[in-house]
Amino acid sequence: xxxxxxxxxxxxxxxxxxVAAVSDLSFTVLPGRVTGFLGPNGAGKTxxxxxxxxxxxxxxxxxxxxxxxxxxxxxxLKTVGAALEAASFHPGRTARNHxxxxxxxxxxxRNRVMDVLTQVGLGDHANQRVGGYSxxxxxRLGLAFALIGDPGVLVLDEPINGLDPEGIRWIRGxxxxxxxxxxxxxxxxxxxxxxxxxxxxxxxxxxxxxxHVGPLSSxxxxxxxxxxxxxxxxxxxxAALTAANIAFxxxxxxxxAATPDPALLGHLAFTAGVELSVLHRQKVGLEDSFxxxxxxSHSL
Amino acid sequence: xxxxxxxxxxEFVKVFTTRLWWMLAIVLFLYIALLAGGLGALFAGIQxxxxxxxxxxxxxxxxxxxxxxxxxxxxxxxxxYVFPLLLGALATTGELRHQTLTPTFLAxxxxxxxxxxxxxxxxxxxxxxGLVAIxxxxxxxxxxxxxxxxxxxxxxxxxxxxxARTLLAMGLWAAIGVGVGVLIPNQVASIxxxxxxxxxxxxxxxxxxxxxxxxxxxxxFLPGAASDALVGASVFSLANTTTVLPLDWWQGGLALLGYAxxxxxxxxxxxxxxxxx
Numbered sequence: 001x002x003x004x005x006x007x008x009x010x011x012x013x014x015x016x017x018x019v020a021a022v023s024d025l026s027f028t029v030l031p032g033r034v035t036g037f038l039g040p041n042g043a044g045k046t047x048x049x050x051x052x053x054x055x056x057x058x059x060x061x062x063x064x065x066x067x068x069x070x071x072x073x074x075x076x077l078k079t080v081g082a083a084l085e086a087a088s089f090h091p092g093r094t095a096r097n098h099x100x101x102x103x104x105x106x107x108x109x110r111n112r113v114m115d116v117l118t119q120v121g122l123g124d125h126a127n128q129r130v131g132g133y134s135x136x137x138x139x140r141l142g143l144a145f146a147l148i149g150d151p152g153v154l155v156l157d158e159p160i161n162g163l164d165p166e167g168i169r170w171i172r173g174x175x176x177x178x179x180x181x182x183x184x185x186x187x188x189x190x191x192x193x194x195x196x197x198x199x200x201x202x203x204x205x206x207x208x209x210x211x212h213v214g215p216l217s218s219x220x221x222x223x224x225x226x227x228x229x230x231x232x233x234x235x236x237x238x239a240a241l242t243a244a245n246i247a248f249x250x251x252x253x254x255x256x257a258a259t260p261d262p263a264l265l266g267h268l269a270f271t272a273g274v275e276l277s278v279l280h281r282q283k284v285g286l287e288d289s290f291x292x293x294x295x296x297s298h299s300l
Numbered sequence: 301x302x303x304x305x306x307x308x309x310x311e312f313v314k315v316f317t318t319r320l321w322w323m324l325a326i327v328l329f330l331y332i333a334l335l336a337g338g339l340g341a342l343f344a345g346i347q348x349x350x351x352x353x354x355x356x357x358x359x360x361x362x363x364x365x366x367x368x369x370x371x372x373x374x375x376x377x378x379x380x381y382v383f384p385l386l387l388g389a390l391a392t393t394g395e396l397r398h399q400t401l402t403p404t405f406l407a408x409x410x411x412x413x414x415x416x417x418x419x420x421x422x423x424x425x426x427x428x429x430g431l432v433a434i435x436x437x438x439x440x441x442x443x444x445x446x447x448x449x450x451x452x453x454x455x456x457x458x459x460x461x462x463x464a465r466t467l468l469a470m471g472l473w474a475a476i477g478v479g480v481g482v483l484i485p486n487q488v489a490s491i492x493x494x495x496x497x498x499x500x501x502x503x504x505x506x507x508x509x510x511x512x513x514x515x516x517x518x519x520x521f522l523p524g525a526a527s528d529a530l531v532g533a534s535v536f537s538l539a540n541t542t543t544v545l546p547l548d549w550w551q552g553g554l555a556l557l558g559y560a561x562x563x564x565x566x567x568x569x570x571x572x573x574x575x576x577x
Contacts, residue, residue: 047577054409055402056575071409082406088399090318097317105310105407107303145403 002152004031004184005066005079007052012061014047014208021047022208025061029186029203031152034179036199036216037188040294044208045188046085049157053082065153077106081146082155088142091131095122095141098130099148108149116144121170135162143171153184160194172198192290206294219289229265230254230278240272241265254278307408307417314400315391315425328383328429329436332375336441340372344448369453370462370532372441376433377466377531381473381524382498383433384426388477389494391422393487401576415572419478419564426474430467438463465531465549472556473527479563485571498524516544526555 007029014022022044029035039045050056052063054070065073065080073079089098099113117126120140125133130141139162146154160168175198179185189195192202202219204212212219228251231237237255241248246265247258254277257265262279269276315321345351347368395401408414438459442452453459477494484490502524509519519525529552547555 050575050577053406055405056577073409076409077407084402088402090314090394090398090400092318092320094317097313101310101313101317102403102407104313105306105404107306 002078002150003182004152006030007063007065007153007155007184007186008067009048009052009063010061012048012051012063013059014044014051014056015059020208022051022205025205025208025210027203027210027213029184030201031184032179032182033200034175034185034187034195034198035201035203036192036195037186037203037205038192038195038290038294039188039190039205039211041190043190043205043294045190045205046157048205049082049084049155049186049188052155053080053084075106075149077102077108077149077151079149079151080153080155081149081151083139083142083146083157083159085157085161089130089133089138092129094127094129095133095144096126098141099145102145103148106149112148112150116147117141119147120144136164136167139163140167152182154178154186156185156187158188158190160189168194191287193287196286204290204293212293216286219286219293225258225260226256226282227259227262227265228254228278228280228282229257229262229269229276231269231274231276233274236272236274237269237276240268240274243272244268256282303408303410304413304417307414308421310407311418311421312425315387315421318394320390320394321387321425324383324387325429325432328380329432332380332433332436333440335379336372336375336437337444339375340368340441340444341448343368343372344445344450347450348448350448368450369442369445369456369459372445373434373437373459373462373466374528374531375441376430376437377469377473378524378528380429380433380437381470381527382494384422384429384470384474385477385480385494385498386491387429388422388426388474388479389481389484389490390477390487392418392478392481393485393490396485396571397487399576405576411573412568415478415482415564415568419475419560422474422478423471426477427467427471429474430470433470434463434466462532465553468553469527469530469556472530472553472560475560476523476556476563479560479565479567482567482572483563483570485567513544520544520547521555523556523559526552526559528552530556 009025009027012022012025013020025048037045047056051058052070062069070076070080095117096113099116100110103110103113114123114126117123120143122137122140122144125137130138133141139159143156143159146156159171163171175185175187179200187195187199196216199216201215202212203210229237230253234255238248241255241257248255259265260281262281266276266279342351395404404414405411442454446452480494481490484493502522506519506522506525509515520529526547529547530549532549
């Protein structure tokens with residue numbers, strides 16, 4: 001079983017002319033976990049991943065796998081498998097021949113080609129020209145390319161784009177399995193909801209800079225300071241809140257009280273003799289927290 | 301197997317797993333067969349008197365085709381060279397067009413080595429195109445000469461030397477094609493430049509340069525002229541109006557090699573080592 005290597009970004013920056021696409025990115029991606037690399041479109045995710053893979057030269061900093069730059073890896077495809085967003089296929093070549101080219105270049109046994117095509121569910125389409133593939137099939141072929149060297153590290157750029165619901169379910173399980181086997185799995189996405197069921201850790205960038213690193217749960221806590229409370233006698237409830245000096249606003253389903261503690265409000269209503277019909281913490285989705293992080297308009 | 305040889309093998313597979321190579325090879329064969337066969341029949345007819353010199357307007361004087369077989373066999377490279385040139389250029393620009401440089405460089409991050417492997421593979425495939433072209437010019441052209449009773453000189457060592465030099469020239473042209481491809485990474489622009497230069501610009505330059513001694517000496521180093529010098533026979537030699545002799549065969553070969561190296565090295569800097577996005 002291949003073992004995962006630690007991916008390490010150290011002060012990575014990239015300027016296109018005078019525009020800084022990425023600046024001072026430093027973070028670590030650990031083996032045995034699925035790490036989501038998140039940010040809106042244009043945040044610099046693809047550029048960062050291409051720097052990591054040696055396809056784009058960094059203006060500053062280093063990105064390594066277990067301490068080695070991609071170009072210094074003794075056998076790159078056996079160490080790192082990458083599927084990038086761009087459809088990198090010659091449309092006139094069959095899937096089997098497409099993978100065969102790179103298997104030969106990397107000195108991999110020819111039977112790996114059919115193994116990985118079967119693994120991603122393209123076994124029956126191996127001899128079909130890639131030009132006739134659907135977007136979902138191309139995504140799977142890109143994944144097959146990533147897997148061909150049975151690498152310990154997977155770097156996948158937007159792997160869920162273009163997949164049908166069945167494909168999405170499949171890839172989520174696939175990512176979990178890969179991490180469970182001890183591999184390092186780095187998956188980029190512009191939608192947290194796409195990957196939140198699969199990832200353990202998140203790295204969030206916006207505008208080319210790091211905005212958040214940590215376990216998935218770290219972006220969910222303390223983000224909902226409001227409690228929704230309502231009463232058949234809303235005026236009495238409002239008076240009680242005002243008396244207790246708790247700020248509130250009137251929402252669609254009741255009063256939005258500026259406190260994270262429902263028990264406090266319950267006690268308040270009880271002592272004021274106000275009957276309650278609704279009392280619960282306002283739920284903010286992960287996606288909202290994520291958008292707040294990358295939006296930058298209001299910090300959390 | 302070393303990583304370089306693995307890359308060469310991968311470059312071979314790349315060419316032979318798409319349809320371009322055999323389409324170009326078929327057109328090359330038909331084109332050269334038509335030209336060598338047709339002109340072979342015309343010249344052989346005039347030489348043997350089957351066709352009256354008066355029947356063809358040559359602007360006076362009966363043409364002397366004392367060395368007809370090498371002239372006909374030389375069509376393989378003097379006209380066919382554009383095919384390996386196109387193959388090399390298309391094989392290279394296709395990588396950029398279809399973004400297959402990404403998986404290529406992921407599999408082999410040493411880019412200079414990949415370009416070297418591509419050049420070697422295409423050179424050998426270009427020589428293979430030389431075989432196809434020779435099959436047309438010697439096979440069809442020689443057959444027609446024989447049919448007119450002209451000695452096709454198939455047993456003459458000179459003929460086989462010409463064949464060997466044709467393979468070398470065609471291989472070098474494919475290598476130049478790789479250089480053109482990295483120098484002009486836009487596929488359409490690359491095709492336009494290749495066709496415009498080989499079919500229009502260079503023939504005009506060769507003609508124009510042939511009127512003066514000085515320019516004729518420079519014109520000898522034009523790639524098409526160098527190629528003809530390497531192979532040793534060309535229709536263009538008929539148009540020579542000065543006393544300037546063409547390059548020696550080895551000089552022509554070195555000139556072609558120089559074009560291939562310069563274009564490839566410049567192209568490496570222009571496009572190959574740039575960011576792949």
